[in-house]
Amino acid sequence: GRKIFRPPRFHLWAHQDGALILKNRAKVQLAISNWSFQMRRIICVSLPFWPTDRMNFKSGPKPLNSAEGGKGDRPPESFSLPFASSEKSATFRRSLMRGARAGFAKQLAVSDKDIPFVLIKSIKGAKRISAVNLPAHKMGLAMGQSLTHARALFPDIKAIETQEKADEQDLTKLAHWMIRYSPHCAPYIFGIKYSILLDITGCEHLFGGEARLIADILQSLANFGISARIACAPNKGSAWALAFYDKRAKNGLSISSTELSQIDELPIEALRMNSKINDNLHALGLNKIGALAQIAPNALVRRFGSEVLQALNRTRGREAEAISPVREIIPNKITHPILHAILTWEGLEPAMQIAVKKLCQLLASKNQGAKTMRLCFYRVDGVVFEIKAAASLANNKPETWFMLLKERLDIEAEKMDLGFGVDLICAEAPLALNLQVQVVDLDPLSAAAIQSAEAVHRLAERLSARIGAKNIIRLKPQENWVPEQSQTKTSALDNEDENASIPEFIAKRRPPFLLKRPESIKAIAEVPDGPPRQFLFRSLSFKVKNFKGPERIIEPLLGKNPNAEMPTNSHKIRDYYQVETQNGARFFLFRAGFYGGETAPKWYVHGGG
Structure with missing residues (x-):
């Protein structure tokens, strides 16, 4: 009279639409989704x-003799073509040019191979x-x-x-x-x-x-x-x-x-x-x-x-x-095949425009924008060359990217040779970012400020495309008490921490501009650590009317070891003063070292305004 537990029996077979149906004795069906x-x-x-x-x-x-094409492995630059003076026969002339080049290649079929x-x-x-x-x-x-x-x-x-x-x-x-x-x-x-x-x-x-x-x-x-x-x-x-x-x-x-x-x-x-x-x-x-x-x-x-x-x-x-x-x-990549090989840069521009438009449509479907874009041109003879462009703000606007790539093409066209023509263009975005929702400000002043910032970005992009991104820089603020290290140079296309600024408590103690290198001056000052009363700068004498300071900065902070012990009497300590002269000029001075030490201290002008 004891009951023996028996697990349900499962049967597995394929359904006619490809789904897998799992049945047990209780006729409970479990459909497993299709897979491929x-x-x-x-x-x-x-x-x-x-x-x-x-x-x-x-x-x-190579040509069999000098009369069959001159030097090198290229066909003669000029052919005797009909309708050469007609402006309406440009397409026909290009087709004849392609035929002439192909015939020239066949003529030279007998070569070293x-x-x-x-x-x-x-x-x-x-x-x-x-x-x-x-x-x-x-x-x-x-x-x-x-x-x-x-x-x-x-x-x-x-x-x-x-x-x-x-x-x-x-x-x-x-x-x-x-x-x-x-x-x-x-x-x-x-x-x-x-x-x-x-x-x-x-x-x-x-x-x-x-x-x-x-x-x-x-x-x-x-x-x-x-x-x-x-x-x-x-x-x-x-x-x-x-x-x-x-x-x-x-x-x-x-x-x-x-x-x-x-x-x-x-x-x-x-x-x-x-x-x-x-x-x-x-x-x-x-x-x-x-x-x-x-x-x-x-x-x-x-x-x-x-x-x-x-x-x-x-x-x-x-x-x-x-x-x-x-x-x-690169996942964001498209190819644009060209039916007939293109032999001129003017003919290549429409194909470039189509390739860029296709890539921007692909990015737009993913809600992404490109920071960098690259076009690779494949010649029919196996040579590949490319042009690159970068943007300050990620975007997927075809007109913007075509303009930047066209700038690069105009510069690098002299170094490139189309040979017997380009038959394929690949457009790719090595760096693509998700686009943020753009906030529209209804305030006219704020809207104008946003448009002005975008115009600056577009200017930086065009200048970088023309003369190279390394040659267009901007100053990036940093939290550092050392005046020459409060800003660093970065590419104008790098918009990371774009809205960052020098902290207010540091900015109040800094002049409007700094010299590239501090310039030595001769100064008369109170000892041992008083402010300057008179100084000689660039052969001109200035008398100090008002001053603010000192602000002491320990120079080991400039070096690799910020935990080094503070020197008691050396030139590794700077005392900064903001001074105003009797004629209204303002200077940013500092003294390196102290009076009474083994070496006399030196005074420098570091900025002004």
Whole structure:
């Protein structure tokens, strides 16, 4: 007759609209809200011939002779265009200019990149090949060969000293250019293999899908003359392995999390381990990742160490790897693609205006205002340059920001070269603040004071944009008894403690202005610590009519140790006096030291008014 307690049985299944329904015997339903999970997508752009492609890309196409374009890698500055004198054909002339530049680039398609050459590096006293370009690779030359062996096969092969630091620096520059595809972009070098990693999670729809994004990257790099292979996978390790060791990556390869088993057919070099471990695994017949994955993890660690298991887990997506972006990721950022590359600064201004307006609309939707704004211009040939502007008050007004950025553009345009045109503008606000509710004062005098303060801020912004923020300063009050430390210099755009003032009890004892440095004077005064009766300043004699003081300030307060003992008879004590002369002039004087000591005291003028 005893009753046995039995817990209710729960049944879990998916509802047709995606919600999860939890039922028990009492038919009580619990609906769990919908949730979604987006798989991470990582692109690896491998650059198998980067050291040599970099040199061709940096030097650019060169004219075959002086008659085909003059000096450098730029097309001739003047073309024979029809309707050149017509003011109504500016758009047509620009289109012809673009066509002429494109034709010039095609005309110079035969350049140094079609000539086989190798990069060499001294290793243990012998010169060995560290990199080859594509034509040399097709001839059978490979990294690691000695230069002597290479020249025995091909006596006319061109050899150039390698520049590893320049390779890394230019790879970083290319990564900055590829931020146009994803802000989470970083250069990655493993040994002698160069690549760029991009986290495109949530970005692919902006380019029409993952396939179009990969095709656009391949096409852009091909236009630069850079050989590239691309693979997209759910994690960094598998994307890198496929990009370097899967032949399909030449035309772009994308796999999902359910297709990660494809990496089992790749060689163990795709695991990014050192050469000694790879040699040991090859000696045991473990040549592919799949063969290594069949060994139990405990046995793998016991026989080869934890590094092999870690590399295997990273490649198969069981252990996450971080990607350190080459640049700070800024949430308040927009991109404005340009359909046809812009070749002139006048044509760039409307595009700038649209980009700034889009960013200000984004900030307004968040009730934020920008304190600093930056525009990045992406040239079609892979060069990126930027302009910055700062504001005194955070705001999201497009006209204000465009005016400031236009000021900076007018100044820096001489240093910048649009090259063959700009095809993308990125606008970003590195520093954005929440906007405060602005109080409107109905009193005409108070309203005029507010407008006057705003006008001062706008003036400071424009002057800072023209001659630099470091050259426009204001004085910021501080609570300090030492006269020269009662104010400090700060940028005019720094509005922190803008309404602060010197405390009244200190301000009453200070003159209207101070000299930059105290000037020595000769004075007649009562001893040992009386006020001056007469003094000689700048060859003029003054007799004191009235005075106020002294105000004693101990000079150790000026130094690094404010707790130092007060000297009894030294020049580290100042006695300040406010004096008025017989002709009505007012001075702020002080005496350093006392009469009767080892050293006679000195008198100085520190200010006046």
